[in-house]
Amino acid sequence: MLYYKKRLLIKLTSIFGILILLALSSSKLFAQEKTDNSIDVKIHILVGPYNLNPVTLTSAIGNQIASILYQGLLVELTTPPYELKPALAINLPKRSLITVGETINGFTYKEGGEMFEYEIKEEAKWDNNTPITAHDYIFTIKAIKSPLTDCAHLKPYLAFIQDIVIDETNPKKFKIYCSGNYFQSLAWTGGYNILPEYAYDSQQHLRKYQLADFSNKDSLKKIKLDPTQINFAKEFNNSEEIIGSGPYKVSQFNIGEDVVCVKKNNWWADDNIEPQFANEVDKIIYTKISDWAIVPFALKSQNLDVVSSWPARIDESILAKSILKNYNYHTPDRIVYDYIGVNLKNPKLADIRVRQALAHLVDVDDIIKNAMNGNGSRTIGPIHPSKSYYNNSITPYEFNIAIAKKLLAEAGWMDSDLDGILDKEIEGVIVPLKLDFLTNQGNSRREKIGSHLKKNAALVGIEIEVKMVDWVSFIEYTRAHDFELYCGGWAGSTNLEDLKQIWHTESYNSGSNYVGFGNIETDKLIEEIRDSRYADNRDSNYLRIQEIIHQEIPYIFLAAQKNKILIHKSFTNTNVYTARPGFYPTEWKVNRKFLKKKLKAQR
Numbered sequence: 001m002l003y004y005k006k007r008l009l010i011k012l013t014s015i016f017g018i019l020i021l022l023a024l025s026s027s028k029l030f031a032q033e034k035t036d037n038s039i040d041v042k043i044h045i046l047v048g049p050y051n052l053n054p055v056t057l058t059s060a061i062g063n064q065i066a067s068i069l070y071q072g073l074l075v076e077l078t079t080p081p082y083e084l085k086p087a088l089a090i091n092l093p094k095r096s097l098i099t100v101g102e103t104i105n106g107f108t109y110k111e112g113g114e115m116f117e118y119e120i121k122e123e124a125k126w127d128n129n130t131p132i133t134a135h136d137y138i139f140t141i142k143a144i145k146s147p148l149t150d151c152a153h154l155k156p157y158l159a160f161i162q163d164i165v166i167d168e169t170n171p172k173k174f175k176i177y178c179s180g181n182y183f184q185s186l187a188w189t190g191g192y193n194i195l196p197e198y199a200y201d202s203q204q205h206l207r208k209y210q211l212a213d214f215s216n217k218d219s220l221k222k223i224k225l226d227p228t229q230i231n232f233a234k235e236f237n238n239s240e241e242i243i244g245s246g247p248y249k250v251s252q253f254n255i256g257e258d259v260v261c262v263k264k265n266n267w268w269a270d271d272n273i274e275p276q277f278a279n280e281v282d283k284i285i286y287t288k289i290s291d292w293a294i295v296p297f298a299l300k301s302q303n304l305d306v307v308s309s310w311p312a313r314i315d316e317s318i319l320a321k322s323i324l325k326n327y328n329y330h331t332p333d334r335i336v337y338d339y340i341g342v343n344l345k346n347p348k349l350a351d352i353r354v355r356q357a358l359a360h361l362v363d364v365d366d367i368i369k370n371a372m373n374g375n376g377s378r379t380i381g382p383i384h385p386s387k388s389y390y391n392n393s394i395t396p397y398e399f400n401i402a403i404a405k406k407l408l409a410e411a412g413w414m415d416s417d418l419d420g421i422l423d424k425e426i427e428g429v430i431v432p433l434k435l436d437f438l439t440n441q442g443n444s445r446r447e448k449i450g451s452h453l454k455k456n457a458a459l460v461g462i463e464i465e466v467k468m469v470d471w472v473s474f475i476e477y478t479r480a481h482d483f484e485l486y487c488g489g490w491a492g493s494t495n496l497e498d499l500k501q502i503w504h505t506e507s508y509n510s511g512s513n514y515v516g517f518g519n520i521e522t523d524k525l526i527e528e529i530r531d532s533r534y535a536d537n538r539d540s541n542y543l544r545i546q547e548i549i550h551q552e553i554p555y556i557f558l559a560a561q562k563n564k565i566l567i568h569k570s571f572t573n574t575n576v577y578t579a580r581p582g583f584y585p586t587e588w589k590v591n592r593k594f595l596k597k598k599l600k601a602q603r
Contacts, residue, residue, distance in 0.1 A: 074190030148233030376559030
């Protein structure tokens, strides 16, 4: 009987695979025979971005696509030591110090500062053939700093920019005046994408205010109430414009779906041979397949060229020889970590002993093994283990049910009504220890993490409900602090960590400090890190704030992962990187031999 059940299972699996392949062959994934010599790349995505405005977008895939559509004054190279090189700028800027107490253009730099002098390349132009000027740069900075625009995640990084003065004889030349000694000042003055003022603010509403007004509290109050600024922000936040100075433009975009980008004709930098201007590929197609179970079939039929972030939860043995013979498989480091966020302002979670108990209920080793398929290394804080200032002296919370029970009892939680769920009187009301665990739909790894915690919490009398919501709702709930627990992940960069966006108290309602972490000491540590040019001073503060975060448990840190990238062998020069997204198809070249084989297989 068991034999026949196995045979039936094999037949059903085979039929399921055939149905998927038939669906692929009749869908948008099936590649049409190419009639020209163009080079197209199909990149797998789980879900398409909800917008492609580089100021307001927050998704990783959105930022990935934006990197080929827009440019900044400078660009970070993809290999160590990750140097900044000119993109729109002619050269790296001239840099000089502003002395403490010096007054420039009516503003006194009480803590000193820096001045950067940039000049934009003469040949740099927008798609309508108008020059890219300092006015576009100033517009972009104002749009980010405006209190009415939807980019809370960016505002802390540009708070140090105080004023910009355009050269009277050359609109491509300008000086940026910065307050304080922000350690990422060069990267953030030069590295952010510039938008064309003519497309995003055709009426020049932001010119009504000086840049310094966007750093002045009294002026910000006026801006918030100004009808012209309200109308501008409303249009900007919902803008469908996708106009940048990068090598590609969007030819197809529907919210949450596929995105198609094509190489521009007569791009302003076509003759530039430096690697940051590479645009070898003619068309880049970001192809949505939201179900990972279908991806191996798309690989087998060679209907995808790139798959990255291969889920740790999916066994690599599914990558059969029939797939790997056509793809190169890479596993570069990835600066990203998973965590469980804890709402520190929720009365049930305000007692540190409850948070400690929750930390002891999480078996991180089990999560790495079963939810991540072994692809992860435990981490204790927001700093990636590869960085020199990662605090190796911190001991992770051990998985221990008995300790969790003891801590909860010490915090006054008991099962007074004998219903199996702990309860406690809070502000005169008996409250059961029931917690919602929020995460996004389509992420089975996070769902497994929630189920793991739910099972272990039940052993000590905590009831947890795992709630899966769509991505937009997930972002809205976390930003509004409307959760008790949630499962999330942060992707870092190869730069020094600026902790203000996620961990400073000012970022509770104007950043990404969703959990409500922080106090005077931690704010001071973050500010000193940001204001220090010296590694020794920064590193000691990095080590200390990691200790405090570990003690306070705003997050239950889980694991850092490696990236897993499959790239079709029809392309060469396919280097992979630690820097996101881990690959850059703009620099690839075609292997005609494998391309012919791929197209033949797709027929």
